[in-house]
Amino acid sequence: MPPENPRELIDRVRAASAARTPLRIAGNGTKAFYGEQVAGAPLSTREWAGVTSHEPSELVVTVRAGTPLAELETVLAEKGQCLPFEPPHFGPGATVGGMVASALAGPARASAGGVRDFVLGLQLINGKGEWLTFGGQVMKNVAGYDVSRLMAGSMGTLGVITDVSLKVLPFAPAEATLVFPLSQADALAQLHRWGGQPLPLNASCYVKDDTQPDAPELLFVRLRGAKAAVEAAAERMAQEAGGTRMDNAQAGPDWTDCREQRLPFFSAPGAEHGLWRLSLPQTTPVLALPYAQLIEWHGALRWLWAPASAARELRSTAAQAGGHATLFRAPASGDAGVPRFDAQSAALTTIQQRLRAEFDPAGIFNPGRLG
Incomplete structure (x- = not known):
């Protein structure tokens, strides 16, 4: 029988916290390229896997973080259901935990919503080795601080996601x-x-x-x-x-x-070029940039290949349009120290630091992943 709790993960976190040893959280590493590179002992969730509950009539599924994303999609498809935000896999073995932690969504994002919009609740191990539960399995369970959705896009910096409950939808007719x-x-x-x-x-x-x-x-x-x-x-x-x-x-x-x-389009034109992701208001007009672009999300997401030396130009252009630019995939020849993400405001940085102090007081989870 499968274990009833992630005891091995909990023990690893407690030992790392006591020793203040950084942990590099991952499923199968299909999105390891995304964000700043992290040093630390690997902590894999792959063994904590399986769909623990699926209520097709209620449009809810609960699944362990190490479950392959393809497996979850197969289970849903058998009942005529899907994850409407179309999460990318970026390689075989992509996991549900990685899907939530990265919060990356596919072509339907602008119309269907993002990962965060479909997270109903989750369980996680915090930096003290406590196994905590947030949210539930229905929308009305969300009250007070919506911690479960806060984990979507946290990139493993606030805790080890172990289980997640998701809203799903039927396939379109x-x-x-x-x-x-x-x-x-x-x-x-x-x-x-x-x-x-x-x-x-x-x-x-x-x-x-x-x-x-x-x-x-x-x-x-x-x-x-x-x-x-x-x-x-x-x-x-x-x-x-x-x-x-x-x-x-x-x-x-x-x-x-x-x-x-x-x-x-997504084949790098040269080793010195990185793939940039510009997130902008949908109504942003054509950008005055000398780089070919692939545009998704009805104008809100613009991809382009450019060298690291173009970082200031790209980020300035995105900021003027009311958005931001991310170095999504670093150049093969190195990124010359260019940060992957835009600099945050002082207010957001303060909030992020307070959250990390609360969830991960020893600073062991994916340190530096978000810059």
């Missing part, structure tokens, strides 16, 4: 993908117009493959929802912006490749 030959400016303008209308928009991706001469600029838009709504919107949008409809058998793998960053 219908889906359609349209492709439009539009320039970046026209694509953004069209997305902004559609965004203000009652259309079943689910995901979008603007891209120009600069590795191919004379490659067209293309906007892909995915619709999901009731069949009648999807069909009506697809016909209307195709006529309005000169689009054509793709076969779902072709479009499905393309969206997966977008989520997993396997499209040609």
Whole structure:
């Protein structure tokens, strides 16, 4: 029988806390590239795995952190359900704990919501080796400080997530993908117009493959929802912006490749280039930057390859637009000491330090991961 509590993880944390030995928390390490690199003894959650509860009629699943994400998605699919925020795997063996800790979401993020929006409750081991429970299995259980959602995106700096309860949703009854030959400016303008209308928009991706001469600029838009709504919107949008409809058998793998960053755009153009992620307001116009971009989330997420020396330019441009820039994947030749994340305000830094002092007083969890 599987163990009833993560005793081995608890003992490891208590020993590390007593010795003030840093711990590098990970599942299978598929997102180890994300954030600042961490030194410390590895602490893996892989052995603490399994779906412990699934209530399809209640749209709730509870799962251990070391459970492979693919396994969870298979269990949900058997009941016609899914994680609507489409978390990326970035390699085989990606775990549920890594999904929550990184809070990374796929193409549907702008329409469906992010990881944090679907976390109902969780259990974690804090820096004192205490196994704590926050939240529950229904939305109304959330009261006071919503600690469970605070863990989404904490990158393992506040505790070892052991179990998480998630809200899930049924697969959409219908889906359609349209492709439009539009320039970046026209694509953004069209997305902004559609965004203000009652259309079943689910995901979008603007891209120009600069590795191919004379490659067209293309906007892909995915619709999901009731069949009648999807069909009506697809016909209307195709006529309005000169689009054509793709076969779902072709479009499905393309969206997966977008989520997993396997499209040609995501191949590094050179060892000195890193992959930058610019998070901006959706209505931000075309940026005056000399780098090709892939744009998701209806304009809110912009990917580009640039050398580390462009950090100041990219971060200044993003800040002027009301957003921020992250060095998502460091250059193969090194990042020249460029921080992965933007500098925080003094107020946010103070809050972060107080949270860490409360959850991890010895400072042993992924020290420096967030910069």
